[in-house]
Amino acid sequence: MPMSDLTFINSDYLIPVLVEAIVLFVVFLIKEWPRKNGGGFIIRILIGLVAVLALLAISLKLAHLTTVEGKQGVLLTLGYQEKKLDSLKKLNPQLTELVYNGPILQPQIDSLNKIIVLGNGVQHYDFWQLGDKNIEFLEGEIPAGIDKINFKTSAVEGEDWSVKARYSKPKIGNQIVLQAPGNLPLDSVQFDEIQDTVFLLQAKLKTPGNFVYELVEKDSTGIEIKREPLPLRVQPDQQLSIVMLNAFPTFEIKYLKNFLAELNHQILVRSRLTQRRYKYEYFNRERQTFQSLTAATLEDVNLVILDAGAWQSLSRKEQNLVRTAVEQEGLGVFLMPDENSFYGNQPLANFDFTRTAHSEINLENGVGVSTFGYVFNSKSDMSTTLKSGNSLLAAQQFLGFGSVSTTVLANTHELQLKGNKVAYKAVWSEILKPVLKAEDEVVFWEDSHQSVYKNEPYEIQFRTALKDFIVEDTNGNTIPISGNPDIEELWSATFYPEQSGWNQLQITTDSIVSTHSYYVMESLSWNAKSARERIIANRNFFKSNASEENKFYLKQPVNPLYFFVIFLLAMGYLWLEPKLASD
Amino acid sequence: MSFIVFVFFSVLGLMLFKPFTLPITQVINFIDSSLQNSEYSAGLVFQSKSELTSLGQIQRHRTEEKLAAELRDLQPPVHYKRFVIFLLGALATMLIVFTVFKATDTLSSNHSVKPENEMIVRAVDSSEGQQIPPKIIKQSVRVRYPAYTGLGPRSRESMDVKALEGSQITWSLQFDQKVDSVFMESQSAHYVMQSSGDTYQRSQQLSASGFYNFRFVDTLGKVYVSDLHSIETVYDEAPQVDIFNLDQFTSFEPDDEKTIRFDTQIIDDYGIGEAFIVATVSRGSGESVKFREEKIPFNSAIAKGTKQQVLSQQLNLDALNMEPGDELYFYVHAQDLKTPKPNVARSETYFTVIKDTTQYEFIEAGGMGVDLIPDYFRSQRQLIIDTEKLIKNKPNLSTKEFNSTSNELAFDQKSLRLKYGEFMGDEADGALTAQQGNPGIIETDNEDPLAEYSHKHDSANEHNLVEEEHDHESEEGGENPLENYVHNHEDPEESTLFAKSLKSKLREALNIMWDAELHLRMYEPQQSLPYQYEALELIQEIKNSSRIYVHRIGFDPPPIKEDKRLSGELKDVDSFIKQEDFEDSENFEALRKAISRLEKLIALKAKITPADQQLFEEAGNEMAVLAIEHPGNYLETLQQLKWISQNLDTKVEDLKRLQNGLLKALPEQEANPTNSKSRYSKLDALLVKKLDADE
DSSP states (O other), X not given: OOGXXXXXXXXXXXXXXXXXXXXXXXXXXXXXXXXXXXXXXXXXXXXXXXXXXXXXXXXXXXXXXXXXXXXXXXXXXXXXXXXXXXXXHHHOTTOEEEEOSSSOOHHHHHTOSEEEEEESOOOGGGHHHHTTSOEXXXXXXXXXXXXXXXXOSEEETTOEEEEEEEEEXXXXXXXXXXXXXXXXXXXXXXXXXXXXXXXXXXXXXXXXXXXXXXXXEEOTTOOEXXXXXXXXXXXXXXXXXXXXXXSSOOHHHHHHHHHHHHTTOEEEEEEEEETTEEEEEEESSOXXXXXXXXXXXXXXXSEEEEEHHHHHHXXXXXXXXXXXXXXXXXXXXXXXXXXXXXXXXXXXXXXXXEEXXXXXXXXXXXXXXXXXXXXXXXXXXXXXXXXXXXXXXXXXEEETTEEEEEEOEEOTHHHHHTTOHHHHHHHHHHHHGGGSOOEEOSEEEEOOOOOEETXXXXXXXXXXXXXXXXXXXXXXXXXXXXXXXXXXXXXXXXXXXXXXXXXXXEEESSSOEEEEEEEEEOTTTTHHHHHHHHHHHHHHXXXXXXXXXXXXXXXXXXXXXXXXXXXXXXXXXXXXXXXXXXX | OHHHHHHHHHHHHHHHHOTTOOOHHHHHHHHHHHOGGGTTOHHHHTSOGGGSOHHHHHHHHHHHHHHHHHGGGOOOSOOHHHHHHHHHHHHHHHHHHHHHHHHHTOSSOSOOSOGGGOOOEEESOOSOOOXXXXXXXXXXXEEEOOGGGTOOOEEESOOOEEEETTOEEEEXXXXXXXXXXXXXEETTEEEEOEEETTEEEEEEEOOSOEEEEEEEEEXXXXXXXXXXXXXXXXXXXXXXXXXXXXOSEEEEOTTSOOEEEEEEEEEOSSOEEEEEEEEEEEESOGGGOEEEEEEEEOSSOOOTTOSEEEEEEEEETGGGTOOTTOEEEEEEEEEEOOSSSOOEEEOOOEEEEEOOSSOOOOOOOGGGSSOOOOSSOOOHHHHHHHHHHHHHHGGGSOHHHHHHXXXXXXXXXXXXXXXXXXXXXXXXXXXXXXXXXXXXXOOSOOSOTTGGGSXXXXXXXXXXXXXXXXXXHHHHHTOOTTTTTSOOSSSTTTSSSSOHHXXXXXXXXXXXHHHHHHHHHTTOHHHHHHHHHHHHHHHHHHHHHHHHHHHHTOOOOOOOXXXXXXXSOOTTOOOEEEEEOOOOGGGOHHHHHHHHHHHHHHHHTOOOOHHHHHHHHHHHHHHHHHHTSSHHHHHHXXXXXXXXXXXXXXXXXXXXXXXXXXHHHSOOOOOOOOOOEEOOOHHHHXXXXXXXXXX
């Protein structure tokens, strides 16, 4: 046994005990000093030293360090397989079994030098407890079911909403039905092979509110097997404020104007009749004298629709005003194209176009539309807003906070004349939507796409410039918040929701109240998905931790009897020696 | 069931008693007993002679003779009279019993309403349920159709009404116990039902589709609400009028018999009221056109109230005082009996015209400025066709006929040539005389036969200033060699509408026509054909180039300069302001809210508040608008809305079903561009600024 391995268990008392031992030895020396001329003085001194050292060893509890081999534990988490546990037990019969449900007991794992985690693993918020341990993660099997899902938790009424999911190990003949509230089936998919299947279900959102749509799994006879919630917040659509300026009347403008006006948006149209004479139209809004564009007129406007002539007829001041509004307020500008838009300078933007031979193109839904015979060139500072195949049909360019957009589509109003109103509306909604100025909210809730479960921590972030506000939950409990030290206006709160279903967070100050709805699921919802996510998180966590493996040492005390015997022998010698010498 | 039992027992009875098999012994006994002369020996007749003793044979013979004489008077022992009397008596008893039962109403039990027609009635306030709710023991809907339909009133137990517009509907309800008052609710309106004894009644004239339910208050003041029922209004359709056996356009020569005949079929769902012909005669043309309208009755009378009728009609145009050139257009007008305002229908319009021979104008090539097409001439194509026909028919024709036809064709060829010659500026060259001439006579030459005897004063070359042209061939020969190189305006041939190349082409065509005519005159149509074809080709070319010519001078205004365009006088041009609000009529606000509210009610298992009731009532009204077109589809959802708005206890499943129904009924929203929400912080602003600076 190397010396370096020796240590004391009561090493804390080392100094006082050492002092005492020296004092004891000195007393022994003084006692022996008169007999120094006698034979065996050196031996007696040495024996005395041995006795003192033996006492020292007893009192300090001499020990040696050993690495522990047999002290292993297994942490059983949700979804572990009995078989794996059995085979582990066969290898190591002294395996300590720990069951993971809720918090981990620290003392239990401290005694173990190695922990094997069986099953799906521990919750991500419990990782810290196992951070410095030697862990081996033997992952469990992901149960059959939907293990991956992607859907928007927040949408606007009238939108198409889709759920894309992957079903692992499906049963042939089973079907998944997307159900609206009230068990109204909307879309479904039936499995015809046992391979993992990715499917897409769609719905049209008809009405605003907080809803729970559901994915219902049914067997081939239509008997319900399982249902999983899809919480969805449907926002009511907003009334937009739109300004349309045109120098030349076209059917395109006219139909677009009617389309937007019929959707109950506020629209101000100024069409030039002749020099300095205009036709003003006010739809769904108050009449307002409008001589020239001012910062005030543009303040609440979401979108300005211009044709090239109208831009030119604006004064330099007005042009600058629009540019500033786009850059700083996030205003959207849509340039109504005409033949001349495709060469020469475009106002506010610089899109590149390529001439094509075709002036007719099929949209992705197969509807034919005419174009000006151009398509957009892809550019780094441009974002496509409508495309069909590889042809970019509408695009926007960002300018500060806002953006400028245009299209190559021509005479889309013919769609309406052909009776295809739906396609017309869909095309223009798609083109205009990305350009619209976003509504500036007092509090912007960052919806992390995590699923919220009952009695599990939920961390939510929000951005606000408010000071002195209180965040409360549905029951009026104040929730502690913490501001991000680096990023201004970013706040976060972590709390444990107690009630499943829809809950609300409220931000209150003296006046402003902002609310955020979140859905708390029952802990058994989406078990395949949560199992898969947990396994991946555990796998990643323990993989990154595996490198810093630290040895586990144990101080094994040396049996004090040995030292006692040495002490007794030493004492016996020292007791007998004068007697023998005197004889 | 009872029928099966009846059949079973009858079959059993028949098998046991066998009423239709008559054993012979029974017959013999009957004869023996009823006829004294048979001497109880009738049985012998049925035994074969060989089996009998000689005495037996004698007796048999005797009996046979006697029986033959007396058997005719023998009647079988069935008492028809008694049977008939018994039958009539039984029938009369049945009738008396039935009428007596019916009069005293003992036949109908207390629960007369058939289960499928039974209305579900719910108490509005379900808190105290000790009292037995009043029950409807008799319900009926009586539909009295409008008088004009001729349909008798109908009475039904089922409360879903489907009837003709204008019908009088009478609801009557009878309860098993006394109730305080009964209302009928329809589209958020309340109507008190009149009580007469223990029956409650209400009548209404049917005007539109809708829904209704009953609400009644019992003597303790408890309110009950019934199921919702639909009223579907059927509308009387306009008659359908068709005219057969007549072309849409007919025309008559002035000396034809000007009568048109046609059949008219009129179909109406509740009976035809009236039908007649409306004829309009137009006379004259252009600005001087005059119209005269006449109402002509059908020859055969219209049978009022019939559902289908076919009428044959003749129209004599002379009787309508029509003259050549007049036009008649007419249609059949039919109306049904609907009151107060009948439905009216009319057939398609038919046209008839009497041709006017005095004015026949045909204008072609209007773009050429001059109407150059002659009144009559065969085209080159027509000539070719006729020539080919002649060649084909040659074996069937006599030589004289053949020659004569060939000559006629030659004449036509000539007039065509002369006509084209006019284009060239050729003087008439007897073009019109050619027409006046008798084509039947073979012309040896086309010179004036009187030329030799007259002094020509009226010709273009009266004074012999120019050498007379006699032959077209010589004209070509004498052409000026310089002609191709000078532009000679004086030459009348040059001053035509045509370009030079065109002119030479036309000249060539005329020459070829000459050859064609020559061969025709020589009765050789076969050899004339190639020339005719050639001429046709040339004429075609000329026509095409003349079309190009017309196109070339089409008016193409020069573009107006942009800066000039908006620089006119503006003092009368004013700015124009228009303000319009679009009512979002099909928004179904309450329906949307109701769906969202239901979600909360289901999730929280909350109680329905008065505000909710209000909301559901509004939703119900909106739903009714949706449902009015298809009352059947949404009846259940509407019913549930009704109940939930009456604060009736509703289970979660019912709420879910209601939500399902509402979501299904709510029409899909149109695509609508919507903006997103965001929050830009100072940090974002800095980033954007930096990005812009980098660009």
